[in-house]
Amino acid sequence: MKRLLIDYSLIGHGRKFELTLLRREREGLEVGSRVEVVGDSVPPRIAEVTAVSPDEKVFEFAFAD
Amino acid sequence: MQIILRRDPGPADDETVLIHMGAGAADVAVAAALRNYRSYRGLSSRGGEFTVSVFAVMAGVTEAMILDAMPHPQFGRARFAAVRDRFALLPTTVLGTPVPDEVMAAHFDVVLPAAGLVLPPDFDPSEAEDEDLDGIRAVLIASVAELLALFEPRFRR
Numbered sequence: 001m002k003r004l005l006i007d008y009s010l011i012g013h014g015r016k017f018e019l020t021l022l023r024r025e026r027e028g029l030e031v032g033s034r035v036e037v038v039g040d041s042v043p044p045r046i047a048e049v050t051a052v053s054p055d056e057k058v059f060e061f062a063f064a065d
Numbered sequence: 066m067q068i069i070l071r072r073d074p075g076p077a078d079d080e081t082v083l084i085h086m087g088a089g090a091a092d093v094a095v096a097a098a099l100r101n102y103r104s105y106r107g108l109s110s111r112g113g114e115f116t117v118s119v120f121a122v123m124a125g126v127t128e129a130m131i132l133d134a135m136p137h138p139q140f141g142r143a144r145f146a147a148v149r150d151r152f153a154l155l156p157t158t159v160l161g162t163p164v165p166d167e168v169m170a171a172h173f174d175v176v177l178p179a180a181g182l183v184l185p186p187d188f189d190p191s192e193a194e195d196e197d198l199d200g201i202r203a204v205l206i207a208s209v210a211e212l213l214a215l216f217e218p219r220f221r222r
Contacts, residue, residue: 007097009086009118010066012134014163020066020100024195040087040094041139057191 001036001046002029008039016050016062026059034064066104066159073156075121075173079146082122083173086137089213095205098177099190099198105174108155112186115205116155116174117212121145126171132222134168141216148215152176177208 004025011017021029029035033049051060087093098115105114120131132140148154153176158169182204190198 005093005096007087007093007118008136009120010097010159010162010164011136012162012164012168013136017163018066018161020103020191022099022191022195022198023193038093040090040137042087042136 001034003036003038003044004047006037006039008042016060017047018058018060020058026056029059035061037061037063066101067161068104068108069158069160070108071156071158071170075149075154075156076123076145079144079149081145082128083119083143083145083148083216084122084128084131085117085119085141085143085213085216086131086135086139087141088137088139088219089141089216091206091209091213094209094213095202098205098209099201102188102190108157112184112188114155114174115177115179115208116157117177117209119143119148119154119173119175120168121171121173123171126168130165131168131171134165139219139221141213141219143215148175148212151215152178152212175212177205177212179204179208 031049037045037047046064047061048064049059050062094117102113106112122128155174157174
């Protein structure tokens with residue numbers, strides 16, 4: 001499972017969020033893929049890809065836990 | 066990610082407290098700065114900006130409101146003047162986030178100096194090969210370390 005470092009300062013307590021992913025991060029990800037999300041001192045969580053932008057750079061996630 | 070620049074001169078009082086959420090992990094800040102770089106192209110004379118989010122305790126936004134809006138168990142405080150003396154700050158509102166509007170109204174981006182980096186105007190980290198990003202990470206990690214040191218010590222809530 002891929003591991004993504006994220007800044008929760010722009011997510012807060014939201015259940016859904018969008019990220020622009022770097023080339024290596026988005027390899028192999030598609031709608032339905034699950035990733036481990038790691039923030040700065042926030043315990044790791046699992047999130048699922050729910051949508052991908054047409055240019056395949058911006059991914060929408062929803063926390064799965 | 067859509068960002069607007071507020072008509073906000075920033076805190077009137079140099080003693081105003083800025084909050085950086087989290088334990089101060091530089092790698093997390095650098096990862097976010099790379100991801101969001103291009104979102105700042107409209108506010109930049111370059112193709113973007115590398116930034117770190119902070120929140121100001123000002124204009125009716127209390128420290129408790131900021132902390133309640135965030136999941137981080139740790140945070141750091143710094144005086145506005147201490148940060149402004151060493152970094153540029155942009156009063157920015159990031160649209161479409163789950164962060165409450167009243168807290169987002171106190172959001173500022175600290176612009177990370179990227180001395181030595183010469184990037185083309187159309188540089189897009191999301192299109193770059195990972196090995197090409199390593200040199201940028203190395204520069205940013207030094208800037209982030211300098212910034213986050215201003216927010217020491219970290220407090221648990």
